[in-house]
Amino acid sequence: MRKQYSAAALLMLGALASTTAQAQDATRIQNKIIGADNQPELVVFNAAGKASYKAADAAVVLRQQLSLTTEDQMLSVRTEADQLGFTHQKFSQYYKGVKVEHASYSVHAKSGAVESISGDFEKITGLNTTPSLNEAAALAQALASVGARKYMWQNAAEEAGLKRQENNAKATYAPKGELVIVRDARRGESGPMVLAWKFNVYAAQPISRAFIYVDARSGEVVLKDDIIKHAAATGTFATAYSGSRSMADGTTTNGYYVRELTRGNGIETYNCKKGNSYTNAVDFVDGDNNWTSTEYNNTNMDNTAFDAQFGAQATYDYWKNVHARNSYDNAGAKIKSYVHFDDTPGDGVGYENAYWNGSVMTYGDGATRFRPLTSMDVCAHEIGHAVCSSTANLTYSNESGAMNEGFSDIWGAAVESYAVNTLGATSSGVKAKSTWLIGEEIDKVQAALRSMSDPNAFNQPAYYKGNYWYTGTGDNGGVHTNSGVLNYWYYLISAGKTGTDEKGVSYSVSGLGISASAKIAYRTLSVYLTSSSTYSNCRSASIQAAKDLYGAGSTAEQSVTNAWAAVGVGAKYSSTTTVTYCASKGTNVTYEWIDYVKLGTLARTSSADGGYYNGTALAAPSIGAGTSQTVSFSAGFSGTAYTEYWKVYIDYNQDGDFTDASELVVSGSSSSTGTLSGTFTVPSTAKTGNTRMRLVMSDASATTSCNSYNYGETEDYTVSITGGAAIAGFSGSTSSSLTGNTSLLGDEAARTLQVYPNPATDAVRIVLPGNAEATMVTVTDLRGARVSTTTFSNGTLNVSSLARGMYTLTVSDGQKTFHQRLVKQ
Known part of the structure; x- marks a missing residue:
């Protein structure tokens, strides 16, 4: 006779089937790293997993490994291939159809089989996705938090210029609200996820540009993610000028322009004429294409335009030739630079800043603190922010923001080294370059802005949460200070060093050279990190990147691991310390x-x-x-x-x-x-x-x-x-x-009391070992008081009358007594 199952029993069988599937899935995993939120941040599959998971099954892999519910969606954003033969399919997370900001996951495949998955998945339950604040009211709150005197969309000339630039009659700087789910950054990395309106707010006076997130229910600003990463105010500039260089440029009927046409979609430099308008900027023009110092080393310092142009070209060449990346977006994006920019024209004080505004490079002439800010690794640093935006898109606050700054310093050092060693230097006016000092040639006040080889020398930490670590809320949580940890890590793996850390623990790191170290850093950023990554995440990601590039157990993996230990993140390398166990x-x-x-x-x-x-x-x-x-x-x-x-x-x-x-x-x-x-x-x-x-x-x-x-x-x-x-x-x-x-x-x-489903809503099935008959079933609440409103018949306990909460079942077959916890939903 076929056995008949009740609905409750069928639910139990489904749970057992799910458990079996999980057990089978576990045999496919070589290594799983669980983050502080108890969600997987990296899963590496073994041979069985690679045989089971195909690249075409990327969405299925994520659904299984992340235990997605019907309210969770992972939507494919893009797929890229790298020089190692990997394809990387990136997914954005959505909850109930609303994008979860900064949450993304990637599936890494090779030869058609999934090798690993990595990213940041936010486990969200019960979040109301209906706003109680409309877009207009939220924008008012966002603008109030910025408090600018004037915004870019209020300037008719800039609006017209944007329409021409985008070749779109509807293009505007005016913010358009987007509903997203984002973490309330006011409460740190463990803050709650909230429904928010997201606005791109571009202020003209004073200059700022940031994504502003306004809680769609309370109207409070929960996060400001800067698009313009101000350099001068916190010293994020380069080391030296480039001197006289041979550069390709563009021609017109009027003469020669500072425009390069063979790299991507072009590299162009314009003159803002000490104003604050991109629309009113003009070309530099030369009649004979011989841009001499007699002509351009003038009171306006027009020769700084050539530094900006060469810096952008050197940066483009570095990314193209070293990392096979076509401009900052890997799609040949045009790089525009604007020099002689002044935020407050006519005040007699030069603009002491340089920044990437999300679209173009902007350079001031400096004043009391800085010389003109068009040095090579200012270009490399700021365009590096654009690379970051197109890859991991590290949020510009706290640890992720510090890493955003640190990676840009890494590219400043790497591009500078590449330009000197590969492109060479002419004999005309090239100043000495120090790879590990940042800004020694533009800073008028002190020897340099930062030291990657000795961060403490300029009040930056060389050790995670050690000396000089910033814990306040200023500078977006100390992004220009706490970047010293990543800077020092990169210096250690590049140059190598043996020493003792701040805790008195000895370390020894073998140097890999700047080029190999940069490849590890780039793969870390472009393949494994996500918007909300921390230093701990960066350690795991860079170790995996070193394994991908140079093999497990390689000198590269050992150096990367030991360098992290030297800066206070994780343990030293050994045959066991590189193993990270899942959370339980x-x-x-x-x-x-x-x-x-x-x-x-x-x-x-x-x-x-x-x-x-x-x-x-x-x-x-x-x-x-x-x-x-x-x-x-x-x-x-x-x-x-x-x-x-x-x-x-x-x-x-x-x-x-x-x-x-x-x-x-x-x-x-x-x-x-x-x-x-x-x-x-x-x-x-x-x-x-x-x-x-x-x-x-x-x-x-x-x-x-x-x-x-x-x-x-x-x-x-x-x-x-x-x-x-x-x-x-x-x-x-x-x-x-x-x-x-x-x-x-x-x-x-067969030998324990079975109670299912548990938690329960209306009824539970009770099965004693050996299918023995239950002679007594009692229910007691947390106080130990017996509950008399339940009924038991034919193996089923009716609990529909119970209030929500936890109870204890006591069941006896006349010989043995069993106790089991029951949760009523």
Whole structure:
């Protein structure tokens, strides 16, 4: 006779099928890095995963690996190919059809198979996506926060110029609102996600341009993401002038213009004539194409236009020849530069700034602090911001903003080195260049703006959250100060160094040279980072980039890892420290926790540890390959002893996961408060050395080695394998069930009380071990008071009358009594 299932049972079967799919999926993963928000930021697939996931299945991979719901959408933005043979398909995240700002994920494939996925996925639930503030009201709030005297759309000439530039009669600087979901930056990286109106606000007096995000319900400004990254105010400029150079330019019937026509869609430089209008800017014109210092080294400093032009050309050539990138957008975008710009014409004070405004380069002539700001790595730095906007688009605040600035300094150093070593220098007026000093030639007040080789010399941190680390709200959270950490990291991997960090820990980093280091930095930025990335994310991304380019275990990977350790982000390189384990944590330890663990010389008694305990720094017990071992443990309960599911894992091949065959060494369930134990045999082919052992105790049987689950606790320890293999490659089965006082042996589903669905709304199905008949079923609330409004019949408990909350079921078959937690939705 075919067995009939109730609706509740079918729900349970669906959950079991999902669990099976998750287990199968876990066998495809080589390494998974979980971020602080408990969401995966990098998943690398093993051979089985590459065989299972094809590049054409990118959307399916994301849906499975990110556990997307019907309210989540990942929409493809673009696909790019690189010089290593990878294709990178980038997706933007949407929730209920609304774009989640700064949240994106990429699928990296090679030869048609998915190698890895990476990015930032925001887990959003229950967010109302209907605004209570209309666009006009939100714009008023945005403009009030800027407080400019005049805006670009209020200038008819600039509006007309934009229409000509865009070849679009409808083009305007006037902000148009877009509804997005964004993190409330006022509360830091852990701030809530809110529905917001996004505006691109371009102010003319005083000059600023930023994306302003206004909460669509409260009207408060929750984030300002600067498009114009002001350089002078915080010293983000270059090192030296370029002197006399041979440059291609354009011609007209009137003479020669400072326009280059062979690179991308062109490189052009214009004269703002000490005004603040791009529309009124004019060409520099020369009759004989011999732009001499006698003509142009004048009181207006017109020769600075040539520095701007050559700097843009050198930057274009660097990106094209070193990174195969066609201009800043990789589509040949025209690079326009405007010199002799003055934000307040007629005041007699030159503009001490240079910036990329999202479309063009703008240079002031300087005044008391700076000389004219058209030096080569000002160009490279500012155009580097445009590269960032077209790749990771790092948000310009806090750590992501500091990295935005740091990467631009990296390109300043890299372009300068490239220009000197590849393009050469003429004998006419070229000043000495110092790759690692930023702005030593334009700064009139001090020796330089910044030092990449010694950030502390100019009040920047060389160590994460160390000396000179800025913690205030000014300068968008210290973006021009805390960039020193990334600068020093890049210097270390480029030049190499042995020393002692601020904490007194020694380090040794092998130098890779500027070119190889820049390739690692570029792949980090363009492939793996996202808008909201932090320094921790950057470490993981750059290590993966080094592996992609130069191989796992290479000198490059070791240098990158050791340099991060030297600046206070992560551990030094070793065969195990590059392994990052997934997160596993119980969110509630009010009722049960792990209170005892013993394996060999390891013996630890504890109370609740907040859902997770990291004991990897404790002395590691030795377990010999091929030997039999016994691990013991017990649960602590605050009251009722619930049935708990125990799983013990050991990463035998030290690859950073517990999904390989035989790495689940003990599993079982029990409601005992006594000591339980499981015996297992260490495979003879287990890799010699220290590795991780993980114990998971959960009230849910489906909990795996990589879960955030409701009730219970996870504890991690280090064990030392001796006499094993030099490399990974073990085989065999070592899994064991639990033994001990009142433990439940054998198949879990057959020997434990089954209650499903749980959480429940109307009814739950109760199945006793061996399908025994329940002689007594009681329900008690959190106070321990019995609830009398439920009814039990034919294996089904009617809970429709219960209020929402948590209850305890007590079920007996006349011989044994079982306790199980029930959540009523």
